[in-house]
Amino acid sequence: MKKYFLLAAVLFRYLPAQAQWVSQPLPAPPGSYLIQALHNITAINEKAVWVSAGKYAFRTTDSGNSWQNVTPVINDPQFRISQINSIYAAGADTAYLLAENYWTHHFLNRVYKTTDGGKIWSWLPEAYPTQITYASSRACLLYFFDKFNGVTLASRESATGYFEIYTTGDGGNTWQKVTPRQFPAPDASLDYAEPGHNFAAFGSNIWIAVKGKRILKSSDQGRSWTISHTGFAGYETVSALAFKDSHNGLACSGNSLKKTFNGGQTWVDVPYTGSLHSEMLKVLSGSNGVYVSAGRKGSSYSTDNGLTWLPIDSLNANQDIAFVNNKIGYSVNDGFVSRYQGDALNTGTPPSFGLYPNPNAGTVYLTLENAQPAAIEVFNLAGRSIFYAQTNAATSLEVDLTRQPKGIYVVRITSSSQTKLRKLILQ
Incomplete structure (x- = not known):
């Protein structure tokens, strides 16, 4: 144990100074309980950021100096938001969110869209058009590849045994359900995904971590799918996933890290050093494949495809994180948004x-x-x-x-x- 401590000290000696995060509470209604609620964050640029926290949505256009509660006002007795499971921002004024209404053993899922900064949200009814039950399916994620093409996924539905997935090619006005023939064979015990941000996308590709340490992948914007096994040992799930291009990516499970060179078909172990945080992986926006890891005990980054992890901080708790460049980043957790304004991450081309x-x-x-x-x-x-x-x-x-x-x-x-x-x- 002493040797490993000394090794960490040697590594730390040559790393940047401790990062500085400035936290600000989100303006949730009085009495709201956001501790351990599901949080998601999506950053358009340094100024425009969207956040979901529990059943609320928030937006800033001034670099996080002020936040507005832009939660949809829904005058429908058949639907009350219990939780927002995913949020995707297409711009400072345009965003989509995936909301659920839960009551005893039942979920009702809806996709909403705004084009005026959250003042008005429109329901997009062709996604998840019928009520589905807790025992079969729960909507998990929503993502857009460009201005028009998007996908949303729910866990296995009992009627077919397959994941329930819808795609759109017109910005969400219409949605088409992916048919069973476009899926790998179902597995009744494993075809489940978790709500939130445990997926990665690049170009027309999307990878989703699902139960059984497997990766569900589409290379055509969600219209057809394949599945692969990561090969992680033990009982832990794939906890985080990120791809820097259509071929190269990383996946975490517990303290283990794997990488792929062929788009997720096969995975190999990464004998990494440093402070990897396995709850979350992202690719630093605008970088040449710099990975960021984050979790409840801090964050770190890697410039060598996961071999070495350099600490950003060890204090800030993160449930989701988004860096817009190597100087500006945002983190969300327990009803607070933190803005990174420490030393610039050293993301130059490493001396390989x-x-x-x-x-x-x-x-x-x-x-x-x-x-x-x-x-x-x-x-x-x-x-x-x-x-x-x-x-x-x-x-x-x-x-x-x-x-x-x-x-x-x-x-x-x-x-x-x-x-x-x-x-x-x-x-």
């Missing part, structure tokens, strides 16, 4: 390098993918530097550590753009 063999007996070969000036330093677990060298646009370097004792070391390489860390084992 390899160590081989690793583990090894003391003679280490270091390779640089891009010939660029860099400084290489090796630290032991006490944080003491045991090797230092500078390269002048070299692509390889031999490091002699034969006189060092067996154990775990940290290799740091620094270029003009970024610092990168890698664990090294001598045996």
